[in-house]
Amino acid sequence: MKADVIVIGGGIVGCSTALHVARKGRSVILLERDQAGIRASGVNFGGVRQHGRALAELPLSFRARAIWADLASLIGTDGEFAVTGHLRLARQESDLRLLLLHMQGASLYGLKLEFLDRAALDHRFPWLGPHIIAGTYCPSDGQANPRLIAPAFATAARKAGATLVEGAEVVEATHDGGVFQVAVRDGRRFEAPLLVNAAGAWAATVAGWFGEMVNLVPEVPQVMVTEPAPYRFQPVLGVIGGDLYFRQIPRGNVIFGGGQGRANADHTRSAPLPEISARAAAEAARIVPEIRHLNIIRTWTGVDGDTADGSPIVGPSTTTPGLFHAFGFCGHGFQLGPGVGAVLAELLIDGRSDTDIHGLGIARFVGRR
């Protein structure tokens, strides 16, 4: 089977890429090992933040944010996206420096943040624990429901004309005379002049087929949810150090995470670790003491890939014309996903994009080995 573009991986990144390619009128085949949207993209924490990102990610993150603003027109649902703000917290003096440094840098890119000292925090968020010394607040950030959004991107891509093939694990891809030959485990073969590697935590294998060896370390964030309680905590919370993130949804459940669970050898199964739950619970109860009596009802994990510098790899291959990478999202690719697809579709079809992603290329890892 042939198409203009083949995408490997049916997470939010792959599906949004297929969606945007199809909307540009090109034929696209997406190959997904399991079911689209059930991996990291469907089980993540649901934070939709620009706040706290490495500066090189910000243009892409802004592009994504613009798409989030009108998600329903693109995928037929807003996926419970709500602009509740994001509050990034300092717990010690040394955090304060990092908080301010980021505020300065981000403002150069045009991200508006408010600095809140302890008195200002007390005024606006009186429920914060005593060990918080200050925070920065990003009013344009928010949260959404990944369980709904990841499958909705798949459905939208399909409706736009993309061919989604599920249960299709790509086991080999080669580039020969200007076309990519892509083989699936059950023997089916696909062909296209353009190939996108959006294979999530498993994408380093695909990159390796084209001589680009990247050290991608599995990241297994662990998240838990409480029974519903009266709605009270609006902003999404994060901390310097990243060891805790927290949000409450209007139906009342509090969702928070921190630390990592465990994954099996090929990262296809992951599970929570009890000691990590305990630590996250302890820190969550320090940051928002009022929740300490709430019951935890469920814990879960998912797998993403970590790069060495904590930012994703997005852009063209350094070895193979027509190949594009989008992986290594380091536990924060949910917000970026819709933007990555839009930018990649431009690069694939138009050959250029106005969104600046030059700091995210794979060259920063493969060159230096």
Next chain:
Amino acid sequence: MNTRVAIVGGGPAGIRAAERLVEHGLSPILLDEAPRIGGRIYQQLPEVRGFRRDGKALYGFEAGKAEDLHAAFARIQPQLDYRPGTTVFDIASDRLITLGDGRREEIAYDRLILATGAMDRIMPLPGWTLPGVFALGGAQIALKHQGCAIGHSVVFLGSGPLLYLAAYQYAKAGVNVAAVLTTAPWLGLGANLLGMAAQAKTAAKGAYYVAKLLSWRIPVIGSVRPARIMGRDSVEGLEVLVDGRLRQFDCDAVALGYGLKSESQLAELAGAQFVFDRAQNQWLPEIDDHGRAVGRDGLYLAGDGAGIQGADAAELRGRIAAGALLQDLGIALKDAGDFGTLKRWHRFRVALEQAMPFPSHLAADLPDASILCRCENITAGEVRAAADQGLREINRVKAATRLGMGRCQGRICGIAGAEVLAAKLGVSVDSVGRLRAQPPVKPVPIEALAGDAP
């Protein structure tokens, strides 16, 4: 010898397993959620001054067995590390994570016997979330454990042997039993005489309860089709179809239950594999004849937590699983266990499930507006809509609809949810999969979960 053996569950299976280990010089840890041992069937009264009922009143025919079990426990207790009131809510490869007295504790083990028992199997009907509707087992516990009834006038609806027993116990305690209604044909007493004959005494007890209920002029009706439970703020009555005709029963409480399902979440967290058991129409942890979990060394399962076979079988299975554990430690045993009797229990159970099956056929007709998952208020219609969108697996439906995402984590709605999905898709219930267990298996307060973590 200092192999650390932990047993979860202080019912017939757990106690007999502990007893056998103690006979061979081991000192296992015995953990139980309840404040006193006995499990559900031989549950003891709270230790409150002046609150007493004699064994005969509490346990009926089974009083002797209850006494034996309590006595066996009293004999071995000095050799046990016994932890009552302790809920195991998560399991790592080498330790249990427990909650007792509001405190989290980790208990290391080398080998683990899970004897976690069973709970009611529910098929919803319109109105089942009204105050006054209780699970059958819950109704029985209220009477046995607290000495109170769930209402003044109670209808028992469901299938399975417990239905008649509980109704009998209620009537005997002086509660007005308005009716005993079962979806099973012939009251479930007819079919497979050969299988029933495998445990003739037990089969006879079932017939005895029914005869008693009838002699007290309580309507006992088979082959009913549940229509709805009525009431504004609480139960006021119940409607069923009998021979195609609508019949109404006034009542202020309903005890509802269609047999039992294994409590197997801990087995899953401990690493057991699961297989679908056609006779019992449910997913069960896979074990060998001795109760060893397939694919997970050092894990043993006994009693109703590993497939429903009842209390007598649970005692045997507890001894057998403990025997397997001892053998795996290299301890020679004179007898492996009473496999002959166990086989008869198994045959009896298969016959019972045939005679009093789970009413899968009701799933197709459950109205769209009926609540299926009561924690999250998810209706049958929402599950069917998910199927219409192409979802064919119960965990995907959970992700799309929130079915099974609430406080009970699908322990109550999981089975019916799978039946509704399968009926909608026109496939067998095993092909839609099974809700995966996620820790904690019971809700745990954040403060307790944190324990003394940094």
